[in-house]
Amino acid sequence: MFHELTIRDVRPETAGAVAITFDVPDAAAADFAWQPGQYLTLRDTVDGQDVRRSYSIASLPGKPLTVGVKRLEGGVFSPHCQGLKPGDSLQVMPPEGRFTPRGEDRLVLIASGSGITPIVSIAADALARGAEVTLIYGNRSHDTIMFRDTLDGLKDRYLDRFTLIHILSRETQDVALLNGRITGDKIGPGPCRCGRSGRRRGHLFVRPWRHDRRCCRHAGGAGHRARAVAYRALLSGR
Numbered sequence: 001m002f003h004e005l006t007i008r009d010v011r012p013e014t015a016g017a018v019a020i021t022f023d024v025p026d027a028a029a030a031d032f033a034w035q036p037g038q039y040l041t042l043r044d045t046v047d048g049q050d051v052r053r054s055y056s057i058a059s060l061p062g063k064p065l066t067v068g069v070k071r072l073e074g075g076v077f078s079p080h081c082q083g084l085k086p087g088d089s090l091q092v093m094p095p096e097g098r099f100t101p102r103g104e105d106r107l108v109l110i111a112s113g114s115g116i117t118p119i120v121s122i123a124a125d126a127l128a129r130g131a132e133v134t135l136i137y138g139n140r141s142h143d144t145i146m147f148r149d150t151l152d153g154l155k156d157r158y159l160d161r162f163t164l165i166h167i168l169s170r171e172t173q174d175v176a177l178l179n180g181r182i183t184g185d186k187i188g189p190g191p192c193r194c195g196r197s198g199r200r201r202g203h204l205f206v207r208p209w210r211h212d213r214r215c216c217r218h219a220g221g222a223g224h225r226a227r228a229v230a231y232r233a234l235l236s237g238r
């Protein structure tokens with residue numbers, strides 16, 4: 001059942017993406033208890049049409065309910081979201097999804113673009129409970145990195161247990177391995193270690209789906225237990 005939630009905050013993340021934070025009234029708090037990795041279905045009337053789309057929860061543990069929406073050129077709902085303001089409201093379905101960690105103590109996370117939204121929540125939650133986390137995050141350039149401040153904050157706070165690797169496809173970095181797209185050599189046994197301990201076995205979460213097959217193959221070679229959930233599979237449930 002949809003609930004009408006008021007928007008508390010809309011923060012630009014990049015030139016083409018916003019983070020939207022909702023107020024959840026006490027009466028709905030139990031319905032909106034969420035686990036890292038879950039998503040919300042948002043609904044609104046856009047140009048006279050009833051439109052629903054799913055967005056992953058990007059909230060950190062104990063923080064207000066937030067999603068990150070990246071504008072898709074030619075899309076209906078994601079451009080509409082860029083113009084939302086605090087005080088506006090949206091119809092929101094309670095959290096759904098099984099792309100959730102199960103208390104693993106070593107995680108290797110791979111994301112690109114807006115695929116970071118569930119991953120930032122998974123990383124923050126795992127770090128808060130003492131896990132070692134490596135995040136490999138692909139983007140075109142530094143200015144398209146979503147949740148950059150949040151990720152930098154986690155890096156500063158969990159220096160010993162959080163390894164953050166940015167791979168950029170349209171901006172040159174000093175280390176050649178960090179340039180281009182996320183490929184097997186970038187996530188093989190060398191760079192793809194768990195946190196600072198460098199232990200090789202960990203649990204792998206990958207977003208979005210186009211990374212799944214090749215990431216899992218290489219991660220399998222590196223000793224990680226892959227648990228990738230495909231956007232493709234999730235999309236079919238929309």
Ligand SMILES: Cc1cc2nc3c(=O)[nH]c(=O)nc-3n(C[C@H](O)[C@H](O)[C@H](O)COP(=O)(O)OP(=O)(O)OC[C@H]3O[C@@H](n4cnc5c(N)ncnc54)[C@H](O)[C@@H]3O)c2cc1C
Nearest residue numbers: 053054055056068069070074075076077078114117234235
């Ligand atoms: C579980 C889940 C979680 C997700 N999490 C996130 C998230 O955290 N952040 C995020 O940004 N996105 C996320 N998404 C994607 C999101 O749900 C939307 O699909 C996305 O925002 C695009 O919606 P839209 O209405 O803007 O685009 P749509 O209107 O659905 O259009 C999508 C694309 O299709 C093209 N198109 C539309 N109609 C036609 C047509 N008739 N012919 C040809 N082409 C057409 C458009 O040009 C556009 O490029 C998630 C999806 C799922 C399933």
